[in-house]
Amino acid sequence: MRTAPADPATTLYRDQRAWRELQRFLPARLRLTDETAPEEEFWDWRGHRVHLDRYRDPAAKAKVVLHHGVGTNGRQMSLILGAPLAERGFETVALDNLGYGLTQVRPGTTPSYDDWVDLVVDFLAHERSRDDRPIVLYGLSAGGMLTYHVAAKAPRATLAGIVGMTFLDQRDQRVRDETSHDLFTARMGAPLMGLLARTPAASMKYPMSLASKMSALANDPGAMKVLRKDRTSAANWVSVRFLDRYLNYAPAAEPEDFDACPVLLTQPAEDRWTPHHLSVPVLSRITKVPVDTVMLDNAGHYPLEEPGLQQMQDAIADFVTTHAS
Template sequence: MNRTTAPTPTYYRDQRAWRELQQFLPERLRLTDATAPEEEYWDWRGHRVHLDRYRAPEAKAKVVLHHGVGTNGRQMSLVLGVPLARRGFETVALDNLGYGLTRVKPGTTPSYDDWVDLVVDFLAFEQSRDDRPIVLYGLSAGGMLTYHVAAKAPRGTLRGIVGMTFLDQRDQRVRDETSHDKLTSRAGIPLMGLLAKTPAARATYPMSLASKMSALANDPDAMKVLMRDRTSAANRVSVRFLDSYATYTPAVEPPDFDACPVLLTQPAEDRWTPHHLSVPVLSRITRVPVDTVMLDNAGHYPLEEPGLRQMEDAVADFVTRNAA
């Protein structure tokens, strides 16, 4: 019997995956149809970018949330968008190209460079609507993306960046520890570089085979839910994306970075990207404040208390302090 993949819905209100996942979260963070974020689309270069938004016109600051290579915007709304919105911030979680419910322009093969450019342009779009200060948060690979965006965006775009990890994939040790295995990190990534220069650049590869996706969450039952979700952990990405992600060069290297303050919210029980992998980046940032908050008992995609509460408190304090 042939298996068919269910079509990707247009809105998260019609998706089961996040509803199943939130059962592993504390009850205070679980959404109903009445408390779910507003959903909208933003057009960018022919792509239709899905946004989860909690509007708060009276809020003094906005927090833009970005997923990693195993998550999506709705999963960001669950762990951080909801609690920050309840504290009075406006939050918006986006699905970058190839993830979540974002619709990629037909005939295109986005790269990681496009991810960075999309967020830079999205921040400009938000600033064209009002002049409230913005802080950018990134989970997993989204953490280093916040750095790449801050380094490239016009000065003053961001009041701060927060990452759950800051990984420079040009570092061989980072590649070795975050890839699926040593063969992938030592031979697979160079091979992707060669293939990216050929028509094979459009070919797709499961992120679960490229990376240590099995360590995304510490709860094995939650992992089963995540690994059924083609919009997040079970996603496939192009050879072009993998090559550009592994070799991306920031507009400004860490010793010269002075765009805004930086906060690392590091899950203490992270089995994918432990704290020492962020040190090579953060230790070289000396021209702006850099702080670290450890999230007790929390895994890579945090589902656990008290880490979730600690993350909420740390991000809220950071935004309040730097958006004043």
């Protein structure tokens, strides 16, 4: 497994309009230019080419790895966290997991959610093989629970901490009911996906906008228009196999046994998709490591609003400094 510079002929975010249009809805201080955008590179993993946004800083004492959800991508993580945390002296890298962003999936394969977890576990090992700086893993939306799944599966001492925008156990029917596109999908979709996943239809693609409450991804209607058109994020389609495993994934350690590292929830106060009470069933059961929650005032699920953005960046910077120093 290796990291390589992007091939000049490869599609890069520098050539994409979607994130440039989206950042018009962010505060001016967070808007990137060609000069301030992250470096783009690819990491080879099991025949897939995983796209990375990186703010390289060999002098940084800690590294923050950023992971998107099922309606976002790595560049959208760079906008709200990668760049501002880099300005504070942390090295940051945002990845596009299989099927999202600009990552190139190996032809003939149908990745599952298990592959998402394994990819991040291996990526962290790859990063630690390059240097021994402590790493904090951040995940937005579904990426929040992924940070938990990764921390539970990775070798001990891999992570100094995890930060999630949410921590949702999709095995919980209450979570499915509130985060799915509609109640019928919540109650009938999972059993149907389970049946189809054991047939040749497992590779069939389904729009995430019909599986989930994607309409609540952002609170700004203009931003939602941009996101709904972006096939690398909110307008993406995923396989039946992915959805089945995403809904039924069992972690290597249940919350009562989780002792891998400290946990921080950065919860948008105006989240219309995954409100705070949906993360409580997971976080309330974690007692062997510190668990903290910071509410982000005025912020939506994909936070575009102040003061929530500033509060999120401050809270994560403090968390990294405390646990990864």
